[in-house]
Amino acid sequence: MAVIEREPIExxxxxxxxxxxxTKLKNILEEKDEPQFSSEGYMKLYTLIYDMCIQKAPHxxxxxxxxxxxxxxxxxxxxTVLPSLKDKHDEFLLRELVKRWSNHKxxxxxxxxxxxxxxxxxxxxxxxxxxxxVGLACFKEKVYAILNEKVRDAVISLIxxxxxxxxxxxxxxxxxxxxxxxxxxxxxxxxxxxxxxxxKDTAAYYSRKSSNWIFEDSCPGYMLKLEECLKREKERVxxxxxxxxxxxxxxxxxxxxxxxxxxxxxxxxxxxxxxxYAEGSFKNHSLFHKALKEAYEVLFNKIVxxxxxxxxxxxxxxxxxxxxxSTEKLSDEAIEETLEKVVKLLAYIxxxxxxxxxFRKKLARRLLFDYSANDEHERSVLLKLxxxxxxxxxxxxxxxxxxxxxxxxxxxxxxxxLSSNPHxxxxxxxxxxxLTTGFWPSYKSSDHKLPAEMVKxxxxxxxxxxxxxxxxxxxxxxxxxxxxIKGMFDSKSLELSLTTYQASALLLFNESDxxxxxxxxxxxxxxxxxxxxxxxxxxxAKYKILNKDPNTRTISPTDVxxxxxxxxxxxxxxxxxxxxxxxKKEVVADVDKDRRFAVDASIVRIMKSRKVLGYxxxxxxxxxxxxxxxxxxxxxxxxxxxxxINREYLERxxxxxxxxxxxx
Amino acid sequence: xxxxxxxxxxxxxxxxxxxxTPKPAAASTTVGHWRPVPVNPxxxxxxxxxxKSTKEIDPEGIESLCSDLKINHTDVRILILxxxxxxxxxxxxxxxxxxxxxxxxxxxxxxxxxxxxxxxxKDIRKLSSSSDFVDFYTFSFNYCISEERQKGVDVESxxxxxxxxxxxxxxxxxxxxxxxxxxxxxxxxxxxxxKVITLDQWMGxxxxxxxxxFPDMKNYDAADAWPWILDDFVDWMGQNFRS
Numbered sequence: 001m002a003v004i005e006r007e008p009i010e011x012x013x014x015x016x017x018x019x020x021x022x023t024k025l026k027n028i029l030e031e032k033d034e035p036q037f038s039s040e041g042y043m044k045l046y047t048l049i050y051d052m053c054i055q056k057a058p059h060x061x062x063x064x065x066x067x068x069x070x071x072x073x074x075x076x077x078x079x080t081v082l083p084s085l086k087d088k089h090d091e092f093l094l095r096e097l098v099k100r101w102s103n104h105k106x107x108x109x110x111x112x113x114x115x116x117x118x119x120x121x122x123x124x125x126x127x128x129x130x131x132x133x134v135g136l137a138c139f140k141e142k143v144y145a146i147l148n149e150k151v152r153d154a155v156i157s158l159i160x161x162x163x164x165x166x167x168x169x170x171x172x173x174x175x176x177x178x179x180x181x182x183x184x185x186x187x188x189x190x191x192x193x194x195x196x197x198x199x200k201d202t203a204a205y206y207s208r209k210s211s212n213w214i215f216e217d218s219c220p221g222y223m224l225k226l227e228e229c230l231k232r233e234k235e236r237v238x239x240x241x242x243x244x245x246x247x248x249x250x251x252x253x254x255x256x257x258x259x260x261x262x263x264x265x266x267x268x269x270x271x272x273x274x275x276x277y278a279e280g281s282f283k284n285h286s287l288f289h290k291a292l293k294e295a296y297e298v299l300f301n302k303i304v305x306x307x308x309x310x311x312x313x314x315x316x317x318x319x320x321x322x323x324x325x326s327t328e329k330l331s332d333e334a335i336e337e338t339l340e341k342v343v344k345l346l347a348y349i350x351x352x353x354x355x356x357x358x359f360r361k362k363l364a365r366r367l368l369f370d371y372s373a374n375d376e377h378e379r380s381v382l383l384k385l386x387x388x389x390x391x392x393x394x395x396x397x398x399x400x401x402x403x404x405x406x407x408x409x410x411x412x413x414x415x416x417x418l419s420s421n422p423h424x425x426x427x428x429x430x431x432x433x434x435l436t437t438g439f440w441p442s443y444k445s446s447d448h449k450l451p452a453e454m455v456k457x458x459x460x461x462x463x464x465x466x467x468x469x470x471x472x473x474x475x476x477x478x479x480x481x482x483x484x485i486k487g488m489f490d491s492k493s494l495e496l497s498l499t500t501y502q503a504s505a506l507l508l509f510n511e512s513d514x515x516x517x518x519x520x521x522x523x524x525x526x527x528x529x530x531x532x533x534x535x536x537x538x539x540x541a542k543y544k545i546l547n548k549d550p551n552t553r554t555i556s557p558t559d560v561x562x563x564x565x566x567x568x569x570x571x572x573x574x575x576x577x578x579x580x581x582x583x584k585k586e587v588v589a590d591v592d593k594d595r596r597f598a599v600d601a602s603i604v605r606i607m608k609s610r611k612v613l614g615y616x617x618x619x620x621x622x623x624x625x626x627x628x629x630x631x632x633x634x635x636x637x638x639x640x641x642x643x644x645i646n647r648e649y650l651e652r653x654x655x656x657x658x659x660x661x662x663x664x
Numbered sequence: 665x666x667x668x669x670x671x672x673x674x675x676x677x678x679x680x681x682x683x684x685t686p687k688p689a690a691a692s693t694t695v696g697h698w699r700p701v702p703v704n705p706x707x708x709x710x711x712x713x714x715x716k717s718t719k720e721i722d723p724e725g726i727e728s729l730c731s732d733l734k735i736n737h738t739d740v741r742i743l744i745l746x747x748x749x750x751x752x753x754x755x756x757x758x759x760x761x762x763x764x765x766x767x768x769x770x771x772x773x774x775x776x777x778x779x780x781x782x783x784x785x786k787d788i789r790k791l792s793s794s795s796d797f798v799d800f801y802t803f804s805f806n807y808c809i810s811e812e813r814q815k816g817v818d819v820e821s822x823x824x825x826x827x828x829x830x831x832x833x834x835x836x837x838x839x840x841x842x843x844x845x846x847x848x849x850x851x852x853x854x855x856x857x858x859k860v861i862t863l864d865q866w867m868g869x870x871x872x873x874x875x876x877x878f879p880d881m882k883n884y885d886a887a888d889a890w891p892w893i894l895d896d897f898v899d900w901m902g903q904n905f906r907s
Contacts (some may be wrong), residue, residue, distance in 0.1 A: 171732065642862065642865070657888075
């Protein structure tokens with residue numbers, strides 16, 4: 001029997017034939033006048049690939065064909081797909097994208113049929129990505145990666161238009177959002193990226209709305225609007241968003257529309273209304289004033305959406321007093337009037353100390369980070385609080401405001417000092433705000449290791465401060481520091497506005513190309529909590545200044561980091577935000593501690609004057625004394641009495657255990 | 665003893681057992697002197713257990729004493745002995761304390777001491793509301809405090825003490841106390857709010873066990889100044905055992 005040895009097919013020859021088939025496929029996709037593939041034509045291409053893969057080496061072209069397969073998509077995308085999308089915007093961009101994605105899927109289907117033999121042997125043996133995955137990934141890498149922000153913005157803007165009552169093409173949105181889901185190939189990351197941006201916009205949208213509606217609508221009117229919005233957002237999810245977004249979306253709408261702004265504004269409004277009734281219709285009868293007071297005490301000592309009214313009122317004040325707050329357009333008189341009313345409402349709150357602590361924390365942020373909109377309003381609200389609740393209530397806060405004025409003066413002296421001692425100049429600008437311990441909330445002064453450049457700054461300032469005030473001890477709180485550094489990236493240099501922690505982490509990459517989590521931890525000497533927050537902000541958030549291996553969204557102690565030289569941004573200067581830690585727990589713990597001291601002091605005061613007193617009477621007097629600031633819990637009082645017995649300030653009577661004696 | 669007492673058995677115990685009857689060692693060396701030193705059996709007994717260099721009975725000496733008395737070192741009778749001596753430091757008896765204790769127990773020898781302690785335990789349990797008992801109960805708590813500035817006793821030791829003093833005996837008269845102690849100890853071991861019990865709380869336990877009816881607690885009044893831990897105990901009883 002004779003075996004006919006066929007000549008092997010050369011790659012270039014074979015590929016020439018393949019290209020003809022591919023061009024036909026492209027023509028079909030471009031809707032050019034091209035007949036469909038006959039089964040014969042398709043079989044011919046499949047067989048060609050098969051033949052080129054089973055030829056003996058060196059004529060086995062499997063590997064080359066695998067690469068050509070990918071290159072075919074890449075070439076098509078750069079020559080045809082991207083140009084068609086490039087100049088389109090908004091809805092037109094979305095339509096084109098939907099068409100292109102649907103074409104791409106068709107192309108992948110046909111191409112993977114032609115090259116099918118690769119999937120069966122070459123790919124399976126090497127366990128490398130299969131044809132379908134490679135094909136779809138091309139679109140993700142070459143189209144989605146470039147256009148996703150533009151597409152995302154277009155989708156979001158359509159959603160906002162619909163919120164404003166414009167009729168939009170919901171089917172189109174549904175198709176675009178399906179792309180986000182499909183392109184993740186089983187993972188939801190792309191959709192989640194979109195979702196995050198969409199939720200952020202939703203929050204901004206409703207925050208704008210709520211600040212308008214608050215002035216336009218009555219309380220019931222506002223609530224009806226809220227209900228309508230919730231209904232519409234639910235419909236939106238049903239029509240074109242992924243079902244997983246529903247709870248998040250609803251939560252955001254509620255959060256924005258039911259803020260402390262609404263709560264406090266509406267409460268003020270109602271209070272004005274009833275006060276007018278009490279004063280007018282009821283001829284200022286004391287009974288009605290009493291009823292009003294009682295009603296408000298009940299209302300204010302309820303907890304709204306997980307926050308106490310003390311916290312809500314403090315946040316409300318913060319919003320009024322900070323830069324870019326939601327009430328920026330209010331006139332000075334209106335702000336003064338609102339603050340005046342808030343201070344009055346505070347009278348109904350039993351936890352005045354809790355309000356003070358929240359207010360102080362927020363005041364500290366406004367002062368230290370220069371968020372305060374107007375110095376006069378700050379002073380005026382403190383004055384109002386002082387007039388109403390006494391000097392002691394505001395003494396710390398006034399101290400803080402004064403500290404800041406001193407700090408500015410001190411900074412000028414420091415500048416003069418440096419200009420008269422130029423040899424001491426550390427080579428970078430340094431601003432130090434010296435605060436008085438005790439006035440300010442307590443901040444962590446960790447052992448964080450600063451980079452050498454910054455250590456020099458600290459030394460210079462320390463020396464300067466010694467020349468002015470010799471016996472003061474300076475404790476540095478790096479956790480509050482901020483820093484501007486210049487990042488030399490491949491495409492351009494960027495100014496990065498960072499916290500001190502972030503900056504010292506980045507500066508370490510001047511010395512090493514890559515650093516592990518553990519190396520960073522030991523070189524920076526930060527707690528795991530702090531370090532994770534810092535690294536997350538630099539490697540996993542909006543600006544990816546560091547590359548992380550493995551490239552996941554959370555920081556783990558086994559990660560390795562390297563400087564991302566390819567990073568760039570449209571802006572010349574970017575601020576890399578470090579999410580603030582939730583301070584609520586801290587405030588509550590601080591207030592609890594202060595309360596224990598206050599109860600102790602009150603018991604000792606009472607017992608010192610009474611010498612011998614029954615338990616019930618002691619509790620009553622103590623509650624009475626403290627109720628100006630807060631409503632002490634009876635159990636706390638009992639515990640403090642027992643503690644004072646143990647510390648031998650008091651003793652329990654031997655005969656009558658309900659009787660206490662003061663021990664001088 | 666019941667706490668922090670090192671149990672070095674073998675050697676010390678053997679040494680103690682070898683000297684059940686004291687030898688008048690001091691007297692023999694003074695023979696021939698113009699005045700004989702009087703033999704003091706109480707002091708001799710002390711010396712036979714005392715550490716030769718510190719001149720005190722230390723934990724090892726107490727081990728030997730216990731084994732000669734044929735009682736366990738965690739027996740309440742040792743605590744009663746310490747109380748009668750008004751001992752200051754847990755695990756140690758000075759000569760002065762020893763003398764005080766022996767004279768108030770009217771004992772000079774070990775058999776005397778043994779029967780006096782056994783009798784006293786019975787008497788005390790019978791009169792568990794007497795001021796004598798309160799004195800003993802108070803002493804027991806303070807005796808556990810080893811350091812000057814210590815302001816309480818850890819929960820674990822308190823549980824052992826409660827069981828030893830209020831939970832033992834099996835006498836009918838102390839039946840109520842005994843029932844309360846069982847639950848109180850369970851509660852104290854379960855709760856996590858405190859690790860240390862103060863004297864005021866300790867005295868509160870005693871009043872509670874004596875006064876409050878078991879198990880209905882119908883004469884307990886939450887408005888009284890019961891230590892807060894007992895308020896918590898009552899809540900706990902309500903949650904776990906309300907039928």
